[in-house]
Amino acid sequence: MIGRAILAFIVALLLPRAAAAQVDQLNWRYDEDWTVLRDRQQRDHWWQAAKYQPLDGAGDAYVSAGLEARARYEGFDNNLWGGADAPDDGYLWLRLMPHVDVHAGPARGFVQLIAGFARGVAGGAGPADETGLDLLQGFGDLRLPIGDRGGLTLRGGRELVALGSERLVGLRYGPNIPQPFDGVRGILQSGDTRIDLIRLRPVAIGRGDFDDETSDVKRLTGVYATTSIAGVTGLDIYMLDYRNRAARFVQGVAPEHRRSIGLRLFGKRGDWAWNWEAVLQRGHFGNADIRAWTVATETAYRFVRAPLQPRFRLRANIASGDGDPADDVLGTFNPMFPKGKYFGELSPIGPYNIINLHPSLDADLGHGVAVELSAVAYWRARRGDGIYDIPGQLIRAPNGSRARFIGTQAEALIEWQANETLSFAGSLSIFRPGAFIAETGPAKTIRMAGLEVMYRF
Secondary structure (H helix, E strand, C coil), rough: HHHHHHHHHHHHHCCCCCCEEEEECCCCCCHHHCCHCCCCCCCCCCHHHHHHHCCCCCCEEEEEEEEEEEEEEEEEECCHHHHHCCCCCEEEEEEEEEEEEECCCCEEEEEEEEEEECCCCCCCCCCCCCCCCEEEEEEEEEEEEEEEEEEEEEEEEEEEECCCCCCCCCCCCCCCCCEEEEEEEEEEEEEEEEEEEEEEEEEEEECCCCCCCCCCCEEEEEEEEEEEECCCCCEEEEEEEEEEEEECCCCEEEEEEEEEEEEEEEEEEEEEEEEEEEEEEEEECCCEEEEEEEEEEEEEEECCCCCCCCCCEEEEEEECCCCCCCEEEEECCCCCCCCCCCCCCCCCCCCCCCEEEEEEEEEEEEEEEEEEEEEEEEEEEECCCCCCCCCEEEEECCCCCCCEEEEEEEEEEEEEEECCCCEHHHHHHEEEECHHHHHCCCCCCEEEEEEEEEEEE
């Protein structure tokens, strides 16, 4: 299973590199702006005709359409260190996401469907694997101008939401089925400053057609503000209020009301780039008080005078854990709705009760080909707490183990942007378990191979 995937990965490394320059693409399609095509008499590519079609003579009303089609294979040996229901597993994710965006002056409507299927998932597909045919996004908004450089956008409906670095609220784009939300959002923009007011409920994914429903268990409200300092450093400040009527930690199952107050600094100067974030969480879990926090850093340097101009990145993170499940304090940090594949293509554990160091080196080989090599080391932040997966499910209880070291991970990734619409990717990952895994259950080395092809316009 893994052997066939490794062979395909090697073939991908040898693909011809006569490709066009890589283009920047946003995952959340509703932020794309194709009005640049308004005054063009000719299109460079056939698909550009779908990106801007005027509905009136002035061009103030127009329609834009697009499509994303993705096939992704993932193969595992010893998934969850041999403790999964089917530790040796290989499956195919299939995803089709067409969208239509209609603008009429200050008003717009955006609709995106999804057909998401999984083939061969042992033990049954989950909400991140399969949804059938469903509405991924469907919202309307109204933009009211304020001055020369500002405006207020009022939005309601179903949408994908990404805040900041997606550490707390993300798209879940890497797995097969993204995470949409139902609710309302107000977006105030003035120059470089933007303020988002949100009141959202996550969508509970069903495996049948058109059966995704608004969750009646979880709710998220808050404010997220971003601005710039001297045009060099970005600054985010936010407060998010999260409620879950049936949260589960080592302490048990209880209603959770958690408030997150966060600060993020990010930017680039010369060859350096940075993205640092700190979050403090307070609230209640049943009768217990929540006292949790995290500090996440990413610092990068590009060697512009070296061949291929490689970039070295160091990510260092700590997310608090719980010291004693029998006391009246819950110390486990909760990222709520984090991005998918949080620590890499292979991400068996999520950012709960964890310390990790994550160096990586990437380079642009030209002709649309990019490669990245990375390594990660993980420790438990507190011995009284276990480890969790990205959705927040407990996957290893402490079981009396005093060991902190969880294990090490290594990964190689290659991406080829063949042209503006077609891309390929391949990855190889390995996770060697540490003392904590060995003392609490199966402790085999995880191996994973991933292959992906995407067509998108």
